[in-house]
Amino acid sequence: MTLAERTQSLSLSGTHVDGVAIPQIGLGTWPMVGQECTDAVVQALSIGYRHVDTAENYRNEDAVGEALRRTEVPRDQIFLTTKFNREHHGPLAAVRAAVEQRLSLLGVNEIDLMLIHWPNPDQGKYVETAGALAELVQAGLIRAWGVSNFTAEHLADLRKAGLQAPINQIQVDPLASQPRLRAVNAEAGTLTAAYSPVGRDVDLNEYEALTAPAARLGVTAHQVALRWHVQSGRVAVPKSANAGRQEANLDVFGFELTDEDMTGIDALDTGAGPRLDPNDFGH
Numbered sequence: 001m002t003l004a005e006r007t008q009s010l011s012l013s014g015t016h017v018d019g020v021a022i023p024q025i026g027l028g029t030w031p032m033v034g035q036e037c038t039d040a041v042v043q044a045l046s047i048g049y050r051h052v053d054t055a056e057n058y059r060n061e062d063a064v065g066e067a068l069r070r071t072e073v074p075r076d077q078i079f080l081t082t083k084f085n086r087e088h089h090g091p092l093a094a095v096r097a098a099v100e101q102r103l104s105l106l107g108v109n110e111i112d113l114m115l116i117h118w119p120n121p122d123q124g125k126y127v128e129t130a131g132a133l134a135e136l137v138q139a140g141l142i143r144a145w146g147v148s149n150f151t152a153e154h155l156a157d158l159r160k161a162g163l164q165a166p167i168n169q170i171q172v173d174p175l176a177s178q179p180r181l182r183a184v185n186a187e188a189g190t191l192t193a194a195y196s197p198v199g200r201d202v203d204l205n206e207y208e209a210l211t212a213p214a215a216r217l218g219v220t221a222h223q224v225a226l227r228w229h230v231q232s233g234r235v236a237v238p239k240s241a242n243a244g245r246q247e248a249n250l251d252v253f254g255f256e257l258t259d260e261d262m263t264g265i266d267a268l269d270t271g272a273g274p275r276l277d278p279n280d281f282g283h
C-alpha cells in the first residue's frame, strides 16, 4: 500500500457544500516562498501528499502553482486550500476578484477550499464575505468555502445569517488544543482543521504523553501528535521542507493510539489558547 492510498479523507459539508472530500493530512507551506516552496511541494506530492495549504499572505501561491505544473500528480488528485486577506472582505464582486486573483496566481481553474484567513471584526464584513464565498461555490470557482481563526462568536454570527461554515482552520497543537472552540465547531457541523499541528517551536519530545506512545509504537512524538489529530477527526497541515519529516508526517495511518493515549494528549492543553487573538489580530 502506498502512502497516498493510506491517506484518509473527511467530508466537508455546509452552506452550498455537500460531501467534498478533504485529505486529513495536508502540507503547510508557510513560511516557504519561491524555489524552496516549489521544491518542497513537488517533493511532498511525490511522497504521497494530496493536500496543500497556502494563502495570499504567505506570498507563495505562485510557487505552489509552479509545483502543480511540475509534478507528475494530476491536478484533479490534489486538494488545494488557500486563503485571502482583509482588503478583499465585502460584497460578491470584491470576493470574486480575490478568488480570481488566487486562481491566476495558482494557475488553476478551480480552488478546492477557499478560506477567509482572519475574521477582522473591526471591519464588520466577515458575514457578508462568507455569504459571497458560498455563492462562488455555486458559480463553480471554488468547490468549498470555509473560515480560519473564527471564534464561537464569529461562527454564531454566520449562523444567524443562515450560513454554516464547512470548516474552521484554527491553531490546535498538543499544548494549545482549544477544546471549547473545537466543541463549538463540532456542534455547528463545522470540521476543525489544525494549523501549527506539531506545535511549531514546541519540543514535543519533552512530553511523556507523546514520547511514551511513540516508544511503544515505534514512531516519533511528532507522528503521535499527528495521529492524535487524525484519530480525533481533524484535518492537520504540518509544514516541513525535509523529505524524511514530510514522509513521517504523512505516515500516520498505519498505527492506532489507545483511548488512554488520546486522553493523555488531550490533558497536555495548558488552556493558554492560540498565540494570536482573532479579535485583535488579522490581515
Ligand SMILES: NC(=O)c1ccc[n+]([C@@H]2O[C@H](COP(=O)([O-])OP(=O)(O)OC[C@H]3O[C@@H](n4cnc5c(N)ncnc54)[C@H](OP(=O)(O)O)[C@@H]3O)[C@@H](O)[C@H]2O)c1
Residues within 6 Å of the ligand: 027, 028, 029, 030, 031, 053, 054, 117, 148, 149, 169, 170, 194, 195, 196, 197, 198, 199, 200, 201, 222, 223, 237, 238, 239, 240, 241, 242, 245, 246, 248, 249
Ligand atoms: N490559518 C492560519 O492563520 C495559519 C497560521 C499559521 C499556520 N498556518 C498553516 O499551518 C501550517 C503549519 O503550521 P506551522 O508552520 O505554524 O507549524 P507546524 O507545522 O506545527 O510546525 C512546523 C515546524 O515543525 C518542524 N517539523 C515538522 N515536522 C516535523 C517532524 N516530523 N519532526 C521534527 N520537526 C518537524 C518544521 O521544520 P522542518 O521544515 O525543518 O521539518 C517546522 O519548523 C503552515 O505552514 C500554514 O500552512 C495557518
